[in-house]
Amino acid sequence: MAERITGHTELIGLMAYPIRHSSSPAMQNEAFAKLGFDYAYLAFEVGADEIEDAVKAIRTLKMRGSNVSMPNKTIVGQYLDELSPAAKMAGAVNTIVNDNGHLTGHITDGIGFMASLKDNGIDPIGKKMTIAGCGGAATAIEIQAALDGVAEISIFNIKDDFFARGEDTVKKINENTNCKAAIYDLADLDKLREEMDSSYIFVNATGAGMKPLEDVSVVPDKSYFRPELIVVDVPYSPLCTKMRTMAKEVGCKTMNGLGMMLFQGSAAFELWTGKPMPIEHMKEVLNIHYDD
Numbered sequence: 001m002a003e004r005i006t007g008h009t010e011l012i013g014l015m016a017y018p019i020r021h022s023s024s025p026a027m028q029n030e031a032f033a034k035l036g037f038d039y040a041y042l043a044f045e046v047g048a049d050e051i052e053d054a055v056k057a058i059r060t061l062k063m064r065g066s067n068v069s070m071p072n073k074t075i076v077g078q079y080l081d082e083l084s085p086a087a088k089m090a091g092a093v094n095t096i097v098n099d100n101g102h103l104t105g106h107i108t109d110g111i112g113f114m115a116s117l118k119d120n121g122i123d124p125i126g127k128k129m130t131i132a133g134c135g136g137a138a139t140a141i142e143i144q145a146a147l148d149g150v151a152e153i154s155i156f157n158i159k160d161d162f163f164a165r166g167e168d169t170v171k172k173i174n175e176n177t178n179c180k181a182a183i184y185d186l187a188d189l190d191k192l193r194e195e196m197d198s199s200y201i202f203v204n205a206t207g208a209g210m211k212p213l214e215d216v217s218v219v220p221d222k223s224y225f226r227p228e229l230i231v232v233d234v235p236y237s238p239l240c241t242k243m244r245t246m247a248k249e250v251g252c253k254t255m256n257g258l259g260m261m262l263f264q265g266s267a268a269f270e271l272w273t274g275k276p277m278p279i280e281h282m283k284e285v286l287n288i289h290y291d292d
């Protein structure tokens with residue numbers, strides 16, 4: 001790394017708090033080195049009260065851009081010059097691109113999710129998706145899936161503070177895309193079964209399955225799965241959730257959240273460099289297997 005950095009090297013940041021645990025710096029720097037791009041990617045502990053100044057620093061330091069994560073994703077947009085259609089609809093930004101002082105905000109989580117499906121031979125375009133979740137990851141996926149041409153999306157969530165955000169997402173999708181969206185209470189198990197039965201793909205985009213909810217599954221038992229249903233998790237730590245263990249037992253094709261993690265990074269990399277990450281190399285380096 002030290003040999004690679006010169007007076008010409010441009011900086012790309014990751015602004016969030018907490019952030020020291022992130023695997024993005026290792027992933028992005030590996031990809032820059034592999035393709036010979038003269039960028040360095042560093043993580044900065046930046047909270048909500050500092051993000052405005054941090055955006056000014058992107059301009060002042062003529063950084064190529066930045067990723068942003070919690071708590072800044074829903075706040076940072078107001079300090080930028082332009083938002084991508086998906087970022088505008090999702091009300092969130094995870095990638096900033098600096099084109100000679102003009103800052104554009106993008107959200108690559110949904111792009112990454114859809115790209116990871118494609119990479120794994122899964123094609124939900126023109127088909128029905130049932131998805132659990134109304135938080136940041138789920139909203140980005142739902143908006144991008146609708147923009148890309150998924151025909152129908154049925155969203156399920158527990159009746160917590162996120163539910164209203166899901167209702168807002170449904171409204172935006174129905175008003176702005178050709179996709180038909182609806183939202184239901186996750187406690188309505190008859191409806192969950194009905195919607196899963198008529199879907200091509202089921203996605204868990206909640207915190208269920210991830211620490212501290214590693215024993216929680218949004219799908220109550222195996223009887224909700226049929227072998228043709230594709231079952232995808234967004235969480236990836238631990239790698240295999242209780243939900244996907246059940247789906248595998250039924251014979252479903254399943255996928256963990258590592259693909260989305262890789263491809264959201266690749267989409268950001270491409271926005272900064274004009275080239276996608278060397279995906280097969282990254283999968284090898286990061287030891288990514290979709291069905292683990």
Ligand code: NAD
Pocket residue numbers: 109132133134135136137138157158160162163205206207208210213216218234235236257258260261262264
């Ligand atoms: P968030 O806090 O914005 O949303 C949390 C969601 O989980 C909400 O829909 C909430 O209602 C739901 N939820 C919380 N407790 C629940 C429970 N007991 N039962 C059912 N649902 C429950 O979080 P987020 O940023 O959207 O992250 C959600 C998950 O996705 C996390 O596990 C996160 O690590 C993962 N994630 C993965 C990637 C990736 O690249 N693979 C990217 C972002 C997030």
